[in-house]
Amino acid sequence: MSDTQVHSGQGPWFLADHPALDFINTEAIVEGAPHDFWQTDRDVDAWLTQAGLASDEPASDGAEGALLQAARQLRQLIRDSVQQQKAGKRVDWQALNGWLNQATSHLQLTEEQGVWQIRRIYAGQNAEQRLGKVAEQAALLLTQEDFSRVRACEHPACTLWFYDRTKAHRRRWCSMALCGNRAKVARFRQLNAVTRSGD
Numbered sequence: 384m385s386d387t388q389v390h391s392g393q394g395p396w397f398l399a400d401h402p403a404l405d406f407i408n409t410e411a412i413v414e415g416a417p418h419d420f421w422q423t424d425r426d427v428d429a430w431l432t433q434a435g436l437a438s439d440e441p442a443s444d445g446a447e448g449a450l451l452q453a454a455r456q457l458r459q460l461i462r463d464s465v466q467q468q469k470a471g472k473r474v475d476w477q478a479l480n481g482w483l484n485q486a487t488s489h490l491q492l493t494e495e496q497g498v499w500q501i502r503r504i505y506a507g508q509n510a511e512q513r514l515g516k517v518a519e520q521a522a523l524l525l526t527q528e529d530f531s532r533v534r535a536c537e538h539p540a541c542t543l544w545f546y547d548r549t550k551a552h553r554r555r556w557c558s559m560a561l562c563g564n565r566a567k568v569a570r571f572r573q574l575n576a577v578t579r580s581g582d
Contacts (some may be wrong), residue, residue, distance in 0.1 A: 395420040395430065398558045401546040402434050403521040404533070407462040408543045408557075415540070424450040436516040438507025445510060453510035457482055461521045465544060468530055483522060486515025538562035 395409040409420045409430060421427050427450050431437040460482070464474045487506040492499060507513040524533070524546075532547040536557035543557035556562040 394418075396543075396558070396561070397434065398561075399543070399545040400548045401520070401524055401528070401533075402436060403461055403517065403524040404465070404544045404546055405434060406430075406517050406520070407458050407465065409458065410542070412540055412542055417542075419455075421451055421454060424448060427451055427454040431513070431517075436520070438513045438515065439504040440507050442507045442513055450510040450513060453514055457514050457517060457521075461517075464521065464525060465533060468525055469533060469535075474525065479518065479522060479525075482511065482514065482518035485509075485511035486518055487512055488515070536562050 394411065394413065395405070397405050399405045399408055411418055411420070421430070424447065428437070460478055464479060467474045488503050490501055491504045492501055494500070505512070505515055528546065532552060534545060534547055534554065536543045536545065537555045538557070541557055541562050545554065545557055547554040
């Protein structure tokens with residue numbers, strides 16, 4: 384595998400340590416070419432379920448492709464917002480507020496093994512509501528997290544983002560398996576080439 388074939392294997396990957404960043408990482412470089420892991424509404428639904436961000440109420444039957452289109456729009460908005468904030472530019476808060484307005488939810492009491500619990504229930508009647516939890520995660524990322532820890536992978540052919548939760552705050556790669564090891568191999572090859580040329 385060449386160094387430009389950065390990512391391979393099944394995806395999308397959950398390696399960003401923040402759901403909003405995992406959301407934008409559903410578009411990545413795979414085998415050296417841009418790849419969108421979402422091709423149907425079912426792909427988006429599967430991702431939301433796997434991420435624990437699916438709406439709680441059953442979705443009503445909407446137009447085919449509506450969830451896919453909405454998810455791609457929200458993904459681009461979150462990516463733009465992350466890049467703008469990282470660059471110290473103005474973020475379009477009104478655009479994200481439009482999505483947050485769709486995040487309809489209410490509290491519900493439940494009893495589990497004799498103990499009362501309270502949980503927030505999210506509606507999912509339309510595509511925008513089904514993405515409400517994602518929009519909230521993006522707002523929390525942009526306003527409440529330490530943005531110095533939000534980073535793009537340092538591999539030149541990688542487009543993935545992550546939140547650095549390491550103790551030393553020195554994480555450089557989306558993951559060691561995907562990019563870190565390949566960077567080490569590339570450096571090793573480069574050092575060997577320099578050594579051989581000096582012989």
